[in-house]
Amino acid sequence: MPSLSYQPEVLQLASWAEALKPSSIQHLLDLTARPNIISLGLGLPAAELFPAEPFARVAAALLEHDRSALQYQPAYQPLKAQIVRLMAQRGVACREEQIFLTAGAQQAMSLLTRLLLEPQGCVLVEETIYSGFLQAITPFEPAIVTVATDTDTGMDVDAVEAILKRERPALIYAISDGHNPVAVSLSQEKRLRLVELARRFGVPILEDDAYGLLSYSSNPLPPMRALDADWVFYLGSFSKILAPALRAGWIVAPEGLVAKLAVIKESTDINTTTFSQRLIAAYLETGALPEHLAVLRHEYRTRRDAMDGALRSTLPPTARWRQPDSGLFFWVELPQGCDTSRLLEVAVTTAGVAFVPGQAFSVGEHRRAAHCIRLNFSNCAPAQIAEGVARLGQVIQESAQGV
Amino acid sequence: MPSLSYQPEVLQLASWAEALKPSSIQHLLDLTARPNIISLGLGLPAAELFPAEPFARVAAALLEHDRSALQYQPAYQPLKAQIVRLMAQRGVACREEQIFLTAGAQQAMSLLTRLLLEPQGCVLVEETIYSGFLQAITPFEPAIVTVATDTDTGMDVDAVEAILKRERPALIYAISDGHNPVAVSLSQEKRLRLVELARRFGVPILEDDAYGLLSYSSNPLPPMRALDADWVFYLGSFSKILAPALRAGWIVAPEGLVAKLAVIKESTDINTTTFSQRLIAAYLETGALPEHLAVLRHEYRTRRDAMDGALRSTLPPTARWRQPDSGLFFWVELPQGCDTSRLLEVAVTTAGVAFVPGQAFSVGEHRRAAHCIRLNFSNCAPAQIAEGVARLGQVIQESAQGV
Numbered sequence: 001m002p003s004l005s006y007q008p009e010v011l012q013l014a015s016w017a018e019a020l021k022p023s024s025i026q027h028l029l030d031l032t033a034r035p036n037i038i039s040l041g042l043g044l045p046a047a048e049l050f051p052a053e054p055f056a057r058v059a060a061a062l063l064e065h066d067r068s069a070l071q072y073q074p075a076y077q078p079l080k081a082q083i084v085r086l087m088a089q090r091g092v093a094c095r096e097e098q099i100f101l102t103a104g105a106q107q108a109m110s111l112l113t114r115l116l117l118e119p120q121g122c123v124l125v126e127e128t129i130y131s132g133f134l135q136a137i138t139p140f141e142p143a144i145v146t147v148a149t150d151t152d153t154g155m156d157v158d159a160v161e162a163i164l165k166r167e168r169p170a171l172i173y174a175i176s177d178g179h180n181p182v183a184v185s186l187s188q189e190k191r192l193r194l195v196e197l198a199r200r201f202g203v204p205i206l207e208d209d210a211y212g213l214l215s216y217s218s219n220p221l222p223p224m225r226a227l228d229a230d231w232v233f234y235l236g237s238f239s240k241i242l243a244p245a246l247r248a249g250w251i252v253a254p255e256g257l258v259a260k261l262a263v264i265k266e267s268t269d270i271n272t273t274t275f276s277q278r279l280i281a282a283y284l285e286t287g288a289l290p291e292h293l294a295v296l297r298h299e300y301r302t303r304r305d306a307m308d309g310a311l312r313s314t315l316p317p318t319a320r321w322r323q324p325d326s327g328l329f330f331w332v333e334l335p336q337g338c339d340t341s342r343l344l345e346v347a348v349t350t351a352g353v354a355f356v357p358g359q360a361f362s363v364g365e366h367r368r369a370a371h372c373i374r375l376n377f378s379n380c381a382p383a384q385i386a387e388g389v390a391r392l393g394q395v396i397q398e399s400a401q402g403v
Numbered sequence: 404m405p406s407l408s409y410q411p412e413v414l415q416l417a418s419w420a421e422a423l424k425p426s427s428i429q430h431l432l433d434l435t436a437r438p439n440i441i442s443l444g445l446g447l448p449a450a451e452l453f454p455a456e457p458f459a460r461v462a463a464a465l466l467e468h469d470r471s472a473l474q475y476q477p478a479y480q481p482l483k484a485q486i487v488r489l490m491a492q493r494g495v496a497c498r499e500e501q502i503f504l505t506a507g508a509q510q511a512m513s514l515l516t517r518l519l520l521e522p523q524g525c526v527l528v529e530e531t532i533y534s535g536f537l538q539a540i541t542p543f544e545p546a547i548v549t550v551a552t553d554t555d556t557g558m559d560v561d562a563v564e565a566i567l568k569r570e571r572p573a574l575i576y577a578i579s580d581g582h583n584p585v586a587v588s589l590s591q592e593k594r595l596r597l598v599e600l601a602r603r604f605g606v607p608i609l610e611d612d613a614y615g616l617l618s619y620s621s622n623p624l625p626p627m628r629a630l631d632a633d634w635v636f637y638l639g640s641f642s643k644i645l646a647p648a649l650r651a652g653w654i655v656a657p658e659g660l661v662a663k664l665a666v667i668k669e670s671t672d673i674n675t676t677t678f679s680q681r682l683i684a685a686y687l688e689t690g691a692l693p694e695h696l697a698v699l700r701h702e703y704r705t706r707r708d709a710m711d712g713a714l715r716s717t718l719p720p721t722a723r724w725r726q727p728d729s730g731l732f733f734w735v736e737l738p739q740g741c742d743t744s745r746l747l748e749v750a751v752t753t754a755g756v757a758f759v760p761g762q763a764f765s766v767g768e769h770r771r772a773a774h775c776i777r778l779n780f781s782n783c784a785p786a787q788i789a790e791g792v793a794r795l796g797q798v799i800q801e802s803a804q805g806v
Contacts, residue, residue, distance in 0.1 A: 009658070011607055011634070012573065014521045018664050047470040055473070056466035063459035070458070071648035091798050103506065103650075107672040114470045135670035139517055170415065198497055204414055243473035245677035254414070260423050267538035269510040273676045274648035288660040345753070387428075 008338075023135060023360075031344075032287075038388035041354040043180065044379040049299060050243050051283065051292055058154065058282035062275075069278040070078065075101045075262075076274065080268065083236070083250050086289070090212055091222025092234065092252065098403070100251040100261045101272045102278045104244070105210045105237040108251045109136040111264050112206055112233055115257065116321020117142060117170045126155055126171040126360045128369045130208065135172050146170060146363050151322055154186035157193045164201040171204050171230050178211030181361045181374040184331050185325050191224050198231040210237040210249075211327035213293060216301040220326065230254050238280055241293060246276040269384045278397045300328070306382035307375065307389060314393030320355040328378040330357075334396065338371045346395055353391040404707050405570045419544050426538060426763075434747075441791035444644075444757040446583065447782040452702060453646045454686065454695055461685035467680075472781055474683040478504045478665075479677065479800070482684040485641070486653050489692070494625025495637065497655050503664045504675045507652040508613045508640040512539040514667050515609055515636055515654065518588045520545065520573045529558055529573040531764045531772045533611065536576050548572060549766050554725055554734065557582065557589035560591030560596045567604040574607050579626045581614030581730020584764045585776035588728050592626050601634040613640040613652075614730035616696060619704040623729065633657050641683055643781075644696060649679040705729070709785035710778065710792060719803065731781040737799065741774040749798055756794040 005322060015064040033038040043151055062069045080099040089095050102108040113136050125133065137144075145167070147159035155174055163169070174194065176186045186194070200207045207224050225234035237249035253261060265271070283289070287306065308323050319333040334340065338356035346354050358372030375392075435442040465472045485534070490497050505511040516539050520526065525546040528536065537713035540547075548570070558577060566572070576778075577597065580590045599698040602607045609628050628637035637655035645651075656664060668674070686692070710733055711726050724735040737743065743760035750756050761775030780788060 010605065012571075012605070012661075013518055013660075013663070014573070015526070016563075017518050017663060017667070020666050022666055023669060042475070044475055047474050050470050050473045052466045052470055056463055059466065060459055063462065067453050067455055070453045070455060071450050072445070072447055072642075072647045097575070103672040105677070106670070108485060110671045115416055117418050121417070132670065132673070135666070138670065139667075168415075170417075195498045202413065202415070206718075223428060239475075243678075244475045244673075245473045245681075247674070247676040257414075259425060260416070260420060263425055263538070264420070265425050266426060267509070267535065267541065268513045268671070269506040269650060269730060270535070270647075271649040273506070273679060275646075275676065277488045278648075348584060354408045 020138070023131060027346055031348050034348070037348060037354055038352060038354050038380065038384055038391065039354040040375045040377070040380065040385070040388050040392070041356050042379070043376050044243065045240050045328075046299065046378055049296060051288065053244075054283055054286060055287055056281060056379055058279055058286070062278055062282060066278075069275055071274070072271065073271050073274045075271065076277040076281055078285070079277050082281055082284040086213070087252060089131045089235070090209075094225075094229070095255070097255050097258065098229070098252050100250060100253050100258050101277060102249045102265070103269065103272050104239055104249040105208060105235045105246040106132050106136065107250055107268075108235040109133055109206065109208070111261055111268065112171070112251065113137050113140065114155065114264050115260060116204065122167060122169040123162060123174045124160065124203070125363055126182075127351060127363055127366065128182055128358065129173065129363060131361055133208070134363060146364055149179070149182050149184065151182060151184055153182050154190055155194065157190050160194065161197055162205060164197055165343065168201065171206050172198065173208065174224070175208045176212065177209065178214060178324065178329075180211065180327060181329055181356065181358070183322065183324040183327060183329045183331040185221065188221055191221065192226060195224050195227045196230065199228065205232045206235065207232050208235045208242055210235065212236070213241050214300060214328070215295060215326040216297060216304060217325045218232070223250055229370045242283070243295065246259050246280060247273060248276045248280055296341055303377045303380070303382055303385060305383045307377040310386045310389035314389050316396065319396070323377065328376055330375040330377065332373050332375060334371050334373065336371050340371060341375045343373075343395065343399055346399065347392060351391040351395045353388045355392065355396070404600050422622060423541070426534060426663055426699065431757065431759060434751050437455060437751070439755050440751060440757055441755060441783065441794065442757045443778045443783065443788070443791050443795070444759050446779050446784070448643050448647065448731075449702065449781055452699060454691065457686055457689060457691055458682060460648075461682055461689070465681055465685060469681075472678055474677070476674065476677045478674065479680040479684055481688070482680050485684055485687040489616070490639070490655060493612075495629045495655065497628075497632070498658070500661065501632070501654050501655050503654040503661050504680060505652045505668070506650040506672065507642055507647070508536050508611060508638045509539065511638040511652055511654045512609065512611070514664055515574070516540050516543065517667050518660065518663060519522055519607060519667050524782045525570060527566060527575045527606070528766055530760065530766055530769065531585055531775075532576065532766060533578065534764055538612070541561040547766055552582070552585050552587065553803055554585060554587055554650050555783055557587050558597065558776075560593050560600065563597065567600055571604065572606055575628070576609045576611065576629070577602065578611045579615070580612065580623065581615065581617060581727065583730060584732055584734055584759065584761070586725065586727040586730060586734040588624065588731045591624055594624065594630060598627050598630045598635065602631065608635045609638065610635050611638045612758050613638065613643060614646050615639070615772065617700060617703060617731070618706060618729040619700060620728045626723050628655055631760075644699065645683060645686070649683060650676060651683055678761060701709055703781050706780045706783070706788060708784055709788045710780040713789045714793035719799060722799070732781065733778040735776050737774045737776065737779060739774050741802070743774060743776045746776075746798065746802055749802065750795060754794040754798045756791045756798070758795065
């Protein structure tokens with residue numbers, strides 16, 4: 001019995017799972033649970049802006065009149081119809097048959113990587129990206145090729161082209177607007193080129209647009225999905241525009257792949273919480289979303305401006321950042337050599353302020369973002385933002401002086 | 404550029420996904436969507452028994468008083484505490500630190516296979532099992548070894564032992580009570596032996612207990628998790644006892660693995676719908692569940708008895724079945740050679756009744772269940788059950804006569 005020679009009493013995990021560690025974001029959640037911490041860390045929307053009263057009304061109506069809202073159900077078609085309308089506001093023409101409902105954008109990534117990525121397959125990403133995407137691909141133990149991100153214009157598409165000329169990754173992960181964490185929007189020229197490269201080399205783009213409807217500019221660019229329906233998988237989310245706790249989002253996918261996504265989804269969790277689907281559809285049908293989005297954009301713009309002002313008046317002149325056009329974050333570069341992971345420990349323990357260190361978003365072992373920090377401006381009121389940034393400025397100052 | 408030689412214009416999927424087909428259950432959903440069909444097919448709970456009014460009350464209170472019910476949140480501790488109490492009713496002693504919340508039992512399977520199963524790894528299952536488990540392991544392209552199921556005592560544990568003596572699968576999938584689809588409960592002797600084998604050979608058991616709280620016997624056996632906390636991963640679900648549309652379930656896991664499960668879950672969909680967690684916790688805190696479970700058991704027992712009576716008075720003497728002690732299904736064996744997949748098409752199109760053919764639950768290419776059918780008794784009222792079974796009996800009769 002040779003197979004019994006290796007420690008039968010120890011539970012064997014899949015090899016990738018043996019190596020698995022808690023994410024930095026989870027560690028941060030623990031840190032910021034301490035009392036009196038001002039957290040500029042996580043990307044939480046403002047709870048006081050959730051449409052709780054309208055939700056209460058539609059929930060009561062649903063539970064009184066329609067028990068099918070609690071039953072196993074196929075994906076709710078009227079919600080898809082509402083999403084088609086929402087996409088039109090975002091500048092994307094699509095059809096219900098292309099809409100696939102998910103338990104948020106994170107699940108969309110998880111399902112699409114299962115659809116597109118082989119074990120040990122290759123993925124093309126920026127050097128500094130949303131850590132949840134890295135988590136989604138980790139089980140595949142992938143080969144990862146990276147390109148840099150320009151903080152004014154986004155992903156380096158020349159580097160993308162150079163890579164595609166020599167290898168064929170399973171997908172390119174990209175965030176067109178409100179880049180998390182780099183807080184940049186991809187220039188129109190780069191959107192056009194990236195889509196052209198995807199077509200030419202036959203490599204699909206996963207366009208993560210979780211923040212796309214939170215633009216503070218008067219004329220936001222449409223996402224890449226507006227340029228191509230075959231090579232761009234668009235990922236949308238209700239987490240930031242309605243409420244994260246409903247876990248609802250969507251993919252705009254090439255129509256021929258929706259049936260396959262449905263089988264993958266069914267194997268994963270049967271279906272997206274039907275009660276959430278029904279609540280959201282009923283809310284959208286009241287016509288309240290455009291006004292709600294206007295309120296969010298106004299309030300978040302105010303908070304963004306408050307953070308920009310606080311950073312200007314507090315941070316040393318060596319710090320650099322760009323005011324974001326969309327999304328929920330500032331990306332601040334401190335002088336090279338500053339280790340912001342260490343700075344976080346000091347900030348939390350001595351000054352009561354938290355952020356996410358750049359290293360948390362770094363792909364692989366390189367430390368090119370180790371001197372950067374991500375600051376969230378959506379979750380705190382302006383006065384708290386000012387206080388949090390003041391505390392942060394103090395910590396940076398003291399750390400620079402070696403105190 | 405050799406990598407471009409293979410059709411760059413065609414989107415490449417992961418190889419397992421290329422081969423992916425819609426599940427038989429999805430096909431059945433389409434079939435039964437026709438008007439005037441009595442469906443004894445899917446395992447739907449009775450919508451008229453959902454606790455919609457109490458849910459409406461707790462939803463209103465939550466949305467009025469606690470906006471954190473709509474925010475990103477860690478797994479809700481008070482729900483874990485309630486589940487510990489529920490497990491005690493099921494005969495299982497466990498602690499909150501061992502409870503892991505999931506988006507239903509299907510997601511529990513998906514997460515646990517990611518934790519335990521390598522690509523191309525080996526899984527031990529019965530020949531005839533819940534098709535959702537097969538879907539959950541398909542992306543791993545696993546080697547599957549099977550054992551038979553005795554319709555009186557469950558899984559063939561002698562065969563399990565023989566297999567474990569020669570190889571070491573990553574896990575054993577088992578349903579102790581209300582087996583879906585075979586409608587059998589594992590004998591106490593077999594529970595003890597299976598747990599002993601898991602320990603001795605170091606192979607964990609995934610114990611799917613989605614129906615465990617729906618027992619119609621006066622003294623149901625405790626699940627295998629009551630016998631062992633290290634080698635049994637217990638899967639529970641609120642879908643059948645409260646409402647499927649909330650997508651909420653749980654794993655009772657070895658405590659040391661809960662942190663790893665949390666990272667896998669985070670990569671998959673961040674978190675189980677917090678609003679569902681909060682609704683369920685608030686409902687359970689009202690103390691209404693024991694009475695609700697008593698109502699479900701009473702009503703489902705009545706429907707089970709109605710189906711048993713209808714089968715006795717309608718089916719030919721060559722048909723065999725056993726009245727189930729728990730769960731939502733009858734498993735009926737028709738004479739060998741009867742192709743129940745073909746019978747289904749006839750039943751739906753000519754008689755307006757649907758069931759699931761045994762083949763839908765068969766592992767691999769063998770057709771040992773091709774003469775069997777699964778009948779659900781929870782979703783239809785007794786009169787509809789009688790009518791549905793009468794239609795079914797007619798179709799079977801005609802098919803036996805070659806009409």
